Amino acid sequence: MRFQPREFFLTLSLLLLPTSALLAQSPDAVSQYFEGKQVVVLVDMPATQKGVDLKMDRPNPLDAGSYGSRLKGAGVAIHNGETVMVTKVKFKDKSIEFQLGGGGYGTFGDQTVAQNNYKPAEKSDREKELERQLQDETDPDRRRDLQRELDYVRSKRERDDARNKAIADHQMAIDNDRIAQARLQGGSRFNLQYAGKVPPDLTPQQLMAALAPYISFSPAQGAPAPTQGYAPGPPPPAAGGAPDASGLQKGMSIEQVEQLYGAPLTHQESGPQGMITTTNTYARSNTSVQASFVNGVLVQYSIAVH
Numbered sequence: 001m002r003f004q005p006r007e008f009f010l011t012l013s014l015l016l017l018p019t020s021a022l023l024a025q026s027p028d029a030v031s032q033y034f035e036g037k038q039v040v041v042l043v044d045m046p047a048t049q050k051g052v053d054l055k056m057d058r059p060n061p062l063d064a065g066s067y068g069s070r071l072k073g074a075g076v077a078i079h080n081g082e083t084v085m086v087t088k089v090k091f092k093d094k095s096i097e098f099q100l101g102g103g104g105y106g107t108f109g110d111q112t113v114a115q116n117n118y119k120p121a122e123k124s125d126r127e128k129e130l131e132r133q134l135q136d137e138t139d140p141d142r143r144r145d146l147q148r149e150l151d152y153v154r155s156k157r158e159r160d161d162a163r164n165k166a167i168a169d170h171q172m173a174i175d176n177d178r179i180a181q182a183r184l185q186g187g188s189r190f191n192l193q194y195a196g197k198v199p200p201d202l203t204p205q206q207l208m209a210a211l212a213p214y215i216s217f218s219p220a221q222g223a224p225a226p227t228q229g230y231a232p233g234p235p236p237p238a239a240g241g242a243p244d245a246s247g248l249q250k251g252m253s254i255e256q257v258e259q260l261y262g263a264p265l266t267h268q269e270s271g272p273q274g275m276i277t278t279t280n281t282y283a284r285s286n287t288s289v290q291a292s293f294v295n296g297v298l299v300q301y302s303i304a305v306h
Contacts, residue, residue, distance in 0.1 A: 027091035033204040034086045040216040041084060042295045046070035047077035049104035051189035059300050077188045080295060094194050101187025118168030121161040127153045190214065212251035213297040252298040257291055
């Protein structure tokens with residue numbers, strides 16, 4: 001067999017690849033890890049396929065503006081504390097769709113606007129003929145007879161028209177109620193949006209860590225489903241995601257942080273219903289911490305040493 005230098009160097013380069021690269025999971029493998037599992041949402045989820053946008057290049061990924069607008073406009077499909085199935089995890093070039101309970105109403109095939117099928121009734125040929133005859137007739141008695149018949153024909157058309165409009169309006173109201181109910185049962189989704197491409201070697205643990213402020217994966221790991229007000233434990237750490245020297249880690253609950261630092265010196269809450277942002281400050285010996293929580297889950301913190 002003739003020696004091929006190009007094949008030799010290709011084989012050598014594959015052998016020298018880091019083990020982590022060889023073990024990197026494909027998007028399909030990551031999707032299959034989650035799909036069909038039960039999770040608990042930690043925020044109210046909008047009843048729309050637009051879902052919740054997370055800007056992954058920001059310290060606080062939640063796009064609060066679009067979140068509040070979608071909740072107000074579409075209502076809540078999945079409430080904070082509810083258990084729901086992961087129905088699809090879809091990788092795109094610059095984003096990941098993490099779909100829950102169907103992914104949200106408004107996808108292909110969903111009727112989003114009720115149609116009013118009312119159409120005004122057109123004049124019959126007889127009504128048009130009577131109008132023409134009345135215009136040409138000069139005899140007063142004949143004109144009176146024509147006008148009487150025209151009024152009857154026109155009145156019948158208007159009565160039929162009013163009845164048809166009422167039927168169409170009633171059906172439209174029924175369709176609007178059906179669409180509204182379908183929205184509330186259609187699930188929702190998280191849209192993880194990246195400034196560049198989606199990381200090619202993303203693992204399930206890293207995806208869980210990114211979603212930890214908004215989803216508890218405990219049911220998927222065999223724990224009992226939490227109730228309203230459940231305070232989740234820390235998520236499985238991403239690579240290099242162990243708690244730092246301060247003991248803090250994103251995804252901790254307020255209770256877990258207070259076990260490390262005690263009761264907060266200051267406490268502030270803000271945000272719409274279903275998305276409460278809490279800002280606490282803590283002190284321990286010569287260290288102070290400012291911590292931000294979303295629905296009781298640590299999403300950002302800063303440490304100052306005095």
